Amino acid sequence: MKLYRSHVLVCGGTGCHSSGSAGIIDAFQAELKKHNLEDEIKLVSTGCFGLCAVGPVVVVYPEGAFYSGIKAEDVPRIVEEHLLKGRIVNDLLYHDHAKAEDVVSTLDEVEFYKKQKRMALRNCGVINPEKIEEYIAFDGYKALARVLTEMTPMDVINEIKASGLRGRGGAGFPTGLKWEFARKAPGDKKYVCCNADEGDPGAFMDRSLLEGDPHSILEAMAIAGYAIGSDQGYIYVRAEYPIAVKRLTIAIEQAKELGLLGKNIFGTDFSFDIELRLGAGAFVCGEETALMRSIEGKRGEPTPRPPFPAVKGVFAKPTLLNNVETYANIPQIILNGAEWFSQVGTEKSKGTKVFALGGKINNTGLVEVPMGTTLREIIYDIGGGIPNGKKFKAAQTGGPSGGCIPAEHLDTPIDYDSLAKIGSMMGSGGLIVMDEDNCMVDIARFFLDFTVDESCGKCPPCRIGTKRMLELLDKITSGNGEEGDIEKLEELGNNIKASALCGLGQTAPNPVLSTIMYFRDEYEAHIKEKRCPAGVCRNLLRYVISSDLCRGCGLCTKVCPVSAISGERKAPHIIDPDKCIKCGACAEKCPFHAITKG
Amino acid sequence: MKSIQELEQIKQRTLQEVNLRKDRKGTRVVVGMATCGIAAGARPVLLAFVEEVQKRNLQDITVTQTGCVGVCRLEPIVEVYKPGEEKVTYVKLTPEKAKRIVAEHIVNGQVVTEYTIGAAEK
Numbered sequence: 097m098k099l100y101r102s103h104v105l106v107c108g109g110t111g112c113h114s115s116g117s118a119g120i121i122d123a124f125q126a127e128l129k130k131h132n133l134e135d136e137i138k139l140v141s142t143g144c145f146g147l148c149a150v151g152p153v154v155v156v157y158p159e160g161a162f163y164s165g166i167k168a169e170d171v172p173r174i175v176e177e178h179l180l181k182g183r184i185v186n187d188l189l190y191h192d193h194a195k196a197e198d199v200v201s202t203l204d205e206v207e208f209y210k211k212q213k214r215m216a217l218r219n220c221g222v223i224n225p226e227k228i229e230e231y232i233a234f235d236g237y238k239a240l241a242r243v244l245t246e247m248t249p250m251d252v253i254n255e256i257k258a259s260g261l262r263g264r265g266g267a268g269f270p271t272g273l274k275w276e277f278a279r280k281a282p283g284d285k286k287y288v289c290c291n292a293d294e295g296d297p298g299a300f301m302d303r304s305l306l307e308g309d310p311h312s313i314l315e316a317m318a319i320a321g322y323a324i325g326s327d328q329g330y331i332y333v334r335a336e337y338p339i340a341v342k343r344l345t346i347a348i349e350q351a352k353e354l355g356l357l358g359k360n361i362f363g364t365d366f367s368f369d370i371e372l373r374l375g376a377g378a379f380v381c382g383e384e385t386a387l388m389r390s391i392e393g394k395r396g397e398p399t400p401r402p403p404f405p406a407v408k409g410v411f412a413k414p415t416l417l418n419n420v421e422t423y424a425n426i427p428q429i430i431l432n433g434a435e436w437f438s439q440v441g442t443e444k445s446k447g448t449k450v451f452a453l454g455g456k457i458n459n460t461g462l463v464e465v466p467m468g469t470t471l472r473e474i475i476y477d478i479g480g481g482i483p484n485g486k487k488f489k490a491a492q493t494g495g496p497s498g499g500c501i502p503a504e505h506l507d508t509p510i511d512y513d514s515l516a517k518i519g520s521m522m523g524s525g526g527l528i529v530m531d532e533d534n535c536m537v538d539i540a541r542f543f544l545d546f547t548v549d550e551s552c553g554k555c556p557p558c559r560i561g562t563k564r565m566l567e568l569l570d571k572i573t574s575g576n577g578e579e580g581d582i583e584k585l586e587e588l589g590n591n592i593k594a595s596a597l598c599g600l601g602q603t604a605p606n607p608v609l610s611t612i613m614y615f616r617d618e619y620e621a622h623i624k625e626k627r628c629p630a631g632v633c634r635n636l637l638r639y640v641i642s643s644d645l646c647r648g649c650g651l652c653t654k655v656c657p658v659s660a661i662s663g664e665r666k667a668p669h670i671i672d673p674d675k676c677i678k679c680g681a682c683a684e685k686c687p688f689h690a691i692t693k694g
Numbered sequence: 695m696k697s698i699q700e701l702e703q704i705k706q707r708t709l710q711e712v713n714l715r716k717d718r719k720g721t722r723v724v725v726g727m728a729t730c731g732i733a734a735g736a737r738p739v740l741l742a743f744v745e746e747v748q749k750r751n752l753q754d755i756t757v758t759q760t761g762c763v764g765v766c767r768l769e770p771i772v773e774v775y776k777p778g779e780e781k782v783t784y785v786k787l788t789p790e791k792a793k794r795i796v797a798e799h800i801v802n803g804q805v806v807t808e809y810t811i812g813a814a815e816k
Contacts, residue, residue, distance in 0.1 A: 099748035101740070101757045103714050136744065138711070157714045158722075158756040182727040182759025222715055232701060233708035241698045354704075355696065363696045 100138035102179060103157040107221065109144030109307050110300070110339055111461070112151035116167065117141075120152055123171035128179075137179055143308015145221035147208055149460035150190060155203055155221070162203045164190040192480075208459050211478050213440065215448045216264075216424040217464045220308030225343050228350040231311040237356050239430035240315050243322055244364045252323040253279060256426070258434035260446035265291060265419035266494060266523040267599075268445070268512035274416065277406035278324040281414035286326035288317050289391065289410060289417040292333035292340070293375045293382040296495030297546060299526035301450040302420035304462050306333065306340035309424065310347035314357065314370055316426035321368040324416050329370040332387050336377060344372055379496075379550035383598045384417050386552065397554050398598035419524070421450055441467035445511035455492075455528035456482050468509040471501060475529055486531035490614070494523020496543045496550075497603030499610025500536065519610045521603070535632035536615040537622055541569040543607040547600065558601030561592040565608060574635045577623035582612060631693045637678045638693065643668035645690035652682035652691065713753065720754025721800055723747075726771040728762035734769035735788070742789035743772070746796040755800065768814060774799060783811040 106112075106121050121141055128134050145153045150164035154174070161184050163174065170188055177183045192207050203209065214220075223230040231237070243252055257272025278286065290313060294302040306313065317329040333341055348370055351357040359367045373391050380386045381396040388410045390396035409415020425447060429437045438446045445467040451474065454460050458480030465474060471491055475481065482488055490500040499520035501508065508514050512522050530539065544566045553559045565588050568581055589605030596602045612619060621627045628636040641652070641661075646668040653661045653669065660676040663669030671682070671691075683691040725731070725740045736759075743757045763771045768785035774795070775781050782805050784795060791809055798804045807813055 099710060099744060100714070101744045105715070136741065158758050180727065181729070181732065181761060182725070183761040223712065229704055229708040230712055232704045233712045235705070237701055238705075241701055245698060360696075362698060362701075 101136050101158075103138045103140055104179070105140045105142050105155040105157070105221065107143075107145050107151060107153040108141035108225075108339070109148070109220075109304055110337070111144060111148035112153055113339060115151045117152040119168045120154065120166055120171060123168040124175070127172050127175040131175060131180055133175070133179060140224045141226070142222065143220040143225050144217075144304035144462050146212075146217065146304075146462040146464075147190075147206070147459060148462065149458065153221075159184065160203045162190045162206060163188045208461070208463075208478055208480065211469070211473060212464050213448050213466050214464050215428055215437075215440070216305065216421050216450055217308070217462070218428070219312065220304060220462075223309065225308055225310055226346050228311060228347065228354060228356075231309070235431060236311055236427075237315050239427035240318050240322075240356070241362055243319050243430055244362045244366055249279060249323045249325065252319060252430070255434050256323075256429060259429045259437040260434075260441070260444075261422065261425055261429065261437065262445060262512060263419060264421035264425075264449065264524070266497065266521060266525075268522060271418065271422055274406065274418070275320065275323050277404070278326075278414055278416040281407050283414045285328075285411075285413045286324055287410045287413055287415045288320045288324065288326045288329040289388070289405075289415055290317055290329070290331040290333075290420060290423060291382065291384065291387055291417055292331055292337075292420050293387060294334065294337075294420070294524060295379040295382045295550075296497075296524055296526045297543075298452060298454045298528050299495055299524050300452045301462065301525045303337050303340050304452075305420050305424050305450070306337065307343055310340075310343045311351065312427055313344075313420060313423045314347055314351050316423035317370060318357065318361070318368045319426055319430065320416055320418070320423070322366055324414075326416070327367050327369065329368065330373050330391050330410065331370060332373045332375060332381070332391055334375040334377065334381075341372065341374065348372070378552070379546075380552045380598070380600050383600050385598065387417070388415060397552050398600070400597060421525070442509060442511045444513055449510065449522065449525060451525045451527040453479050453527050453529070456486065456531040456534070457529040458483055465510075467511045470507050470509055472506040474510070474527070475506070479529070482529065482531050486533065489530045489532050489534055490536065492528040492530065492539065492543075492607070493526065494521040494603075494606070495526045496547050497521065497599070497606055498523040498526075499606045500530075500539070500614060502614040519606075519613055521606070533630055533632070535573075535628050535630040536611040536618050537569065537573055537628075538630075538632045540608045540611045541566070541573055544569060544604065547604040551600065551604075555595075555597035555601060557592045557595040558597065558604060561588055561596075562601070562604050564588060565592075565605065569608070572619065572622050573628075573633045575622075575626050575633075577619075577626075579623065581623060582616065582619050585609075586612060634678050638673060639671050639676060639678065639680070639683060639691055640693075641669050641671055642690045642692065645688050647688055647690075649687065651685050651687065655681045655685045657681065710748075710751070710753070714756070720756065720777070722775040723755065723757045723800070724760045724773045724775065725757070726761070726763040726769060726773075727759035728766075730762055730766035731769045731771065734766075736770040738789045739770045739772065739787045739792050742792035743796065746793050747800075750796065750801065752796075752800070765811070768811065771811075776800075776803075784809045785811045785814045 154163040253275045261271040262268040381390045386396045386398040405415040450464045490502045551558045589609045648666040660672045770787045772784045
């Protein structure tokens with residue numbers, strides 16, 4: 097094996113990919129060739145580093161120099177200066193938002209990573225996900241070897257139970273218990289499934305794991321197969337994740353080639369195989385019963401539970417279904433022991449949780465923190481706060497199934513139970529930050545619009561109920577809200593939660609109910625005063641010119657596309673509200689800030 | 695895959711390759727690679743270090759570069775940092791000298807005094 101004196105790691109996750117990392121890899125290849133450095137310097141395309149906001153990200157070892165926002169034009173300089181002459185290119189290094197003047201040169205110094213604990217993401221941004229050897233070098237498949245040669249299936253289950261690991265898909269069911277149910281269910285054929293149908297808007301934890309460390313999922317599924325007595329696994333991954341699908345396909349091929357999947361693994365009589373199933377874009381297929389129907393090749397519609405998958409799942413056989421992130425923790429638990437894992441986290445929520453941080457936040461990206469970290473730490477210390485000095489209003493967790501957490505609960509430790517207590521949920525890990533410019537009624541409407549679209553239509557509470565709720569919200573945001581609408585929303589919401597068939601319907605009203613709980617005043621302002629406090633809802637918006645500030649320069653009349661502004665020169669102008677289309681062009685142009693919305 | 699030994703073999707083979715990305719605290723060999731160093735022949739020296747480290751399968755050695763060390767007339771300059779020991783600066787190196795440094799200093803802990811900056815300045 098060749099020894100390289102330096103490694104150049106280029107992020108190949110979807111985030112950096114879309115900001116042009118493929119072009120950067122090509123540029124490095126060309127430059128390294130030009131300078132004859134190919135034999136000395138290793139170019140590696142990795143999974144997500146987490147700091148997607150400043151992508152594309154490039155890290156150069158052994159220094160650990162952390163370059164951010166790199167363009168293909170910058171590559172020749174990095175090669176000539178850093179790789180050839182050993183001078184780190186300072187102006188291309190990452191800048192910390194918190195300390196404007198400080199340049200951060202290495203990965204370990206970045207504030208964003210300091211409070212994080214990367215357990216599930218341990219290999220993301222470190223290994224080349226398309227090379228099984230690199231995974232093995234970082235102790236990959238060692239847990240599977242140990243399990244097959246030293247442990248009984250019940251040992252494995254007891255270890256997972258002792259670790260306190262709970263399902264990372266959102267509901268938080270104890271993983272070890274789930275495995276035990278699947279093991280004890282009678283049946284000669286059993287299946288191990290992985291739910292990689294990550295559909296929540298704004299969530300990308302599972303995608304990053306699959307792209308950055310696909311072998312850890314395969315290894316964990318094989319371990320699960322041994323534990324419950326199954327020889328066949330399915331990964332249900334959405335087709336909208338082309339890079340994840342590609343890397344999974346490569347990983348499965350490589351594992352089969354080395355005999356880490358297939359017959360008689362490690363010379364034992366345990367055999368295990370994994371196949372991919374691609375989802376065709378239906379959100380409801382992330383719900384476990386619908387997902388299993390889809391694996392079978394049927395229409396992705398949920399079925400009532402019980403029977404639970406552990407008893408009657410795929411092809412009516414006992415089935416174990418876990419989320420990607422849950423699996424990512426398994427090999428580490430086997431290698432380091434349950435105690436090592438349970439030392440991290442809170443009393444009832446052990447380990448770490450990966451969040452996809454998005455919305456009004458400086459460091460958009462992927463973070464992994466110990467359970468019990470507060471929202472304040474995630475948003476301000478790791479996330480770098482809210483851009484443009486705006487005020488924090490709420491954070492949305494759990495996507496269309498979750499709820500909002502307002503500023504007063506910023507110090508709530510994030511774990512399954514604390515979030516449930518304040519009316520939100522852990523969810524799969526989407527975390528969307530909202531500032532004072534976001535209208536909470538509009539946010540609730542957005543999520544409900546999504547669930548109405550994605551409802552499979554099988555049960556009436558979800559099909560009809562959510563539609564009625566959306567109509568009420570449309571009515572409120574367009575300025576036609578009436579007294580009693582809020583109560584109607586609450587009643588409908590609670591009824592849907594109690595009566596819908598599957599998780600999608602049962603949680604769909606959450607965004608509405610939790611915004612009503614914490615931001616009732618905003619709903620009331622829309623209904624009673626016909627006013628949108630955040631200035632988002634277009635029909636409730638009014639632009640007015642302050643007669644004190646207006647100097648009558650006439651600039652606004654020139655930019656108004658519908659000629660709604662009139663007035664004498666050097667005298668205060670006025671806006672005709674009937675003509676105004678609320679585009680905001682006048683307010684932007686006014687040199688005296690005389691035009692305000694409200 | 696028939697045995698754990700087989701897995702361990704793959705791991706050991708690849709470990710050297712990825713070792714660079716792990717946290718480690720071994721010896722650092724820093725080669726001055728500014729224009730002056732390169733002009734004086736620092737690249738063959740750097741390559742000789744890399745080659746020797748690989749040939750001897752040495753773990754925990756980082757061969758890296760730096761900019762101009764300052765005494766351009768003595769280039770190629772290489773500094774060796776061993777944990778817990780004072781830095782040793784070697785000057786006017788050639789690939790042959792580099793091989794000797796790896797063998798005597800890095801492996802056996804004997805500083806090659808005649809190549810050091812102290813000896814050159816006498």
